[in-house]
Amino acid sequence: MADGDPTALVTAAAGGDTQAWNALVERYAPLVHATCRRWRLDAADAADVSQTVWLRLVENLPKLREPKALPGWLMTTAAHECTRFYRSRQRERPDDLTSLLDRTPADDTDPVDAGLIRDELHAAMRVAFAELPERCRTLFSLLMTDPPAAYTEISTRLAMPCGAIGPTRSRCLDRLRRSAALQTLIADAGHAVRR
Amino acid sequence: MISNDWQESDEALLQVLTQALHTPDPTPASVREAARAVYTWRTIDAELAELVHDSRVDELAMAGLRAEEADLRTLSFESSTLTIELGVSTTALLGQLVPPGPTEVTVHREGSAAYTIPVDPDGTFRIAPPPTGLITLTCADVVTAAFRL
Incomplete structure (x- = not known):
């Protein structure tokens, strides 16, 4: 279960495996929470809406069509539940202008918002990293030490010729970039620009 | 940036x-x-009735809405076999099953024991005072999506 793809965890959780569920929570809860925060929910509201997102996942586990795309599903569901939250608050307090103003996700030209956006990016990166094959994770861990491990050491640790390290590094980075979590962020940013 | x-x-x-x-x-x-x-909210033998309408979310606040209308929250849940309509006021929750048939509804509430209430032959049921917190209703083999009251 240490490896990558969430499909096995989703299948096991749908079948009643509590440990698999807890493993999904461990890996993805920070991303759901960071997305709610990026929608400018305060700490208490972000906690409530996060919990609702996980409820939606429990309800939909058996029919989740693409378990591999789970991070994207979670982020989209979080955005949907945040929108619902704002609409219900607007109805309860129609005169509360802030509830209208707050309806847009954070904007990165504002310094406070920039922190929320960075937190979400970091959460998405950690998810994308966790989903990588073990070989890529080991390689990145070696490259991220300070100072970075020498190619000869990496070559020994990964049983890989020195000449293969560069191409493997770029394949692994490409995989990271194509992860569902980061692709969902990129798609969202595209919407933001068009808005 | x-x-x-x-x-x-x-x-x-x-x-x-x-x-x-x-x-x-x-x-x-x-x-x-x-x-x-x-x-623990996972249900295995029941079909999910999705929340398809919630007046608190789906109807924008309107100026001039009478207070008693604004206080009534309506929710609709749909599965392939059953529709569950709820009207919730501060004093009671009224429910309607379409089509009628199931004779009881089980109320699950976060952090407390489930309980069962009778449904009359017309498919209506009443819970007073209304439950609060995170809730699901189960009738026959259908369970509603969890909702907050």
Whole structure:
């Protein structure tokens, strides 16, 4: 279960495996929470809406069509539940202008918002990293030490010729970039620009 | 501005990844606990009735709405076999099953024991005072999506 793809965890959780569920929570809860925060929910509201997102996942586990795309599903569901939250608050307090103003996700030209956006990016990166094959994770861990491990050491640790390290590094980075979590962020940013 | 260079450049991507893995996770422990806890809401033998309408979300607040109308919240849940309509006021929850048939509804509430209430032959039921908190209703082999009252 240490490896990558969430499909096995989703299948096991749908079948009643509590440990698999807890493993999904461990890996993805920070991303759901960071997305709610990026929608400018305060700490208490972000906690409530996060919990609702996980409820939606429990309800939909058996029919989740693409378990591999789970991070994207979670982020989209979080955005949907945040929108619902704002609409219900607007109805309860129609005169509360802030509830209208707050309806847009954070904007990165504002310094406070920039922190929320960075937190979400970091959460998405950690998810994308966790989903990588073990070989890529080991390689990145070696490259991220300070100072970075020498190619000869990496070559020994990964049983890989020195000449293969560069191409493997770029394949692994490409995989990271194509992860569902980061692709969902990129798609969202595209919407933001068009808005 | 947050640089989006990582979308194109390998060096920038590796740099953001390094920062991400070296930054402490700010998620409160209670958020993870709440997410772990909702697993007990998993139902295996029941079909999900999705929330298709919630007046509090789907109807925009209107100026001039009478107070008693504004106080009544309506919710609709649909499965392939059953529709469950709810009207919730401060004093009671009224429910209607379409089509009628099931003779009882089970109310599950976060943090307390489930209980069962009778449904009359017309498919209506009443809970007074209305339950509060996170709730699901189960009737026959259909369970509603969880909702908050």
